[in-house]
Amino acid sequence: MDVALTAVGATHRGRVRSQNQDQYWIATQPWGVVVAVADGIGGYQGGAEASALAVAVLARELGAAQAMGPQRLRRAVEAANRTIFEVGRGRPELNGMGTTLTVCWVAASGVWVAHVGDSRAYRVGAEGLERLTTDHSVAAEMERSGTLSPEEAEQHPQRHVLTRALGPFPAVEVEMTHWPWRPGDRLLLCSDGLFNAVPERRIHELLRRFRGQAGVDALIQAALDEGGQDNVTVILVEDQSPVEVPDGR
């Protein structure tokens, strides 16, 4: 199967915060497309530093790689964790710094997702959005264990408290999943500044109307229209290869 992948992204500071601690990264390689979203946590300096380090390590580890595989992807995320941890050690102003990191490697053989934190990857389907990641937050873990209903989790005071992040500890457990990629598929990566502000139904509606950069811009504008409380980052990966129509006339 041939795929013709395009990836576009954008990030915005929002309307309230003085600084954008989100980062994104896009690389197109012979072995596919790699895209990443990172959302920094841990104070004014630490959050920005951690998300910037995460994408810098990804670029170093994967930007010039001759070949790709799930283990290489996982190791790149683990390397980013170690770097953030080491840089933060012994610098009190960076104490507790960390970041989310969601990385997708898209190729004809499928999508590999490496994920830590509460940024998200979605498949954009005809009927709606399909989540490819779980949120590593206190409220989401309580929802999964049945302690909270989805509605309670959405209102929970600890919904933004992460149970996993890159950087605070010397080792991290990376969520690794693999999904098929079908001709015409689309993939959305975003920070919580999008899905906390804009309902998934509305996100899907906008992505049915807009493709590529126009889709990215429409989603960021929708978050800003809802008040832009948080930094917001969006990446779209789309398969431009023509969908084969059976020749059965």
Ligand code: MN
């Ligand atoms: Mn955020």
